[in-house]
Amino acid sequence: MKIIFPKFDKLGMPLLGLAAATFFIIETKKQLRKRTRPKTERIIENGAVAAVALPALRLLLLPGMYAAARLAQKKNFGLLNWLPLPKWLRYAAGFLLLDYTNYFWHVLLHQSNLLWRFHNIHHMDLDMDLSTAWRFHIGENIFSLPYRSAAAALLGVPGSLVLFYEVIFEGCTAFHHSNIRLPYEAERRLNWVLVTPRMHGIHHSIVARETNSNFSVIFSWWDRLHQSLRLNVPQNEITIGVPAYRDPKEQSPKQLFLLPFTQQRPWHLPDGTVPEREELYPPHHLCP
Template identity: 70%
Template sequence: MKILFPKFDKIGMPLLSVAVSALFVLEAKRQLRKRTRPKLERLVRNGSVAAVAMPALRLLLVPGMYAAARYAEKNKLGLLSQRHTPQWLRYMAGFLLLDYSNYLWHVLLHKSSLLWRFHNVHHIDLDLDLSTAWRFHIGENVASVPYRGGAVFLLGVPAPLVLVYELLFEGCTAFHHSNMRLPYNLEQKLSNIMVTPRMHGIHHSIVGEETNSNFSIIFSWWDRLHRTFRLNIPQDDIVIGVPSYRDPKEQAPLRLLLMPFEQQRPWKLPNGTVPERHERPHQEWLLP
């Protein structure tokens, strides 16, 4: 299985690093939501979790998806690998379908009690910013390999597209997890096409109905299609995290790595109440 991808590693990753560095500066200068925990504390903790999990992405996921695409292409397997499919259509439809498959994966992470054990590590962060974008348990990253590799195989997307999509996937994940305040009018227009920081901030709310919305990764269309689209929550009203995990001491890296293997708590605050919010009309209207 091919592991080295020169253009991906020598061109794509440096460009992604530049974009991430710019986001890191911008979210510090234009803060969207007020922090509840010290920035350095979270950088160390989230960075520690990411350091364990990230190698699985580069050494398993990317090579696995690429190999699946090459095999489907070579054997003319998969939806888009048929002989008479134009190349431009394979790339365009392939990009859209890859993104749709990741919307479905994200929904599955929330609906499956087994997968949620691992995805919960991402959600119990008490703040939401750029560092949260890579705070994923290694178990979740490993579990994504057969799903995302299988999606690539069934779709029959071109192998080079897999690498391009993965770079944009990571870049957009960094963007919408960032705590960067975009001009409201600009973000209102952007959210019609792609996932933005305000839109994804709602997904990290302690209110269950809000957590189970806005699952898209790049394009926001999939949430509109499945009626999981929600914008009408003011950012100042959002409390980030999971209600039953509010103790900052539980954010220690070792504790986070062991958390999926412990009994999961019900969706309640420490006082036993379930967070709720009065439903506002017009879910598709972005509020500041």
């Protein structure tokens, strides 16, 4: 299985690094939500989780998706290989469909009790910023391999498109997890196409109805299509995290790694109350 991708490693990775550095600087100067924990502590915790998970993404998930796409192309298998499309349309459709399948994967992460055990590590972060974008349990990356590889094969997307999509996927993930306060009117317009920090911040709320919304990764269209879009929560009213896991002492790298293998707690605060919020605006109204 091929694991060396010169263009991805020599061009894609540096571009992602530059984007991450830019987001890091901007979110320091233009903060969207107030922090509840020291930034350095969280960077260390999230960095330790990422240090285990990211190699699995690069050395297992990416090669697996590429191999599945190449095999489908060789066997003339998959939707886009069966349709008589010009090259540009095949690539454009493939990009959109890859993003659409990732919408469903994200929904599945929330609906499957098994997958949630691992995805919960990402949501347990008590603040949300750039470092949260890489805070994924290695188990989640491993579980995503068969789904995302099968999606690439069934769609019949070119292997080169898989690599290109992954660069954009990772860049957009970093962007919408960042704690950047964009000008409201600019973000309102941008959000008609892309997932933005205000939109994804709602997805990390401790209110269950809000967490189970805004599943899109790159294009916000999928949430609009499936009526899972929720923009009507002011950012200063959002409490980030999972209600049953509010103790910062439970955020150590060791505990985060082991948590999927322990009994999961119900969706309520330590005092037994379930977080709720009155909706004052229509779901599609982007609040500041």
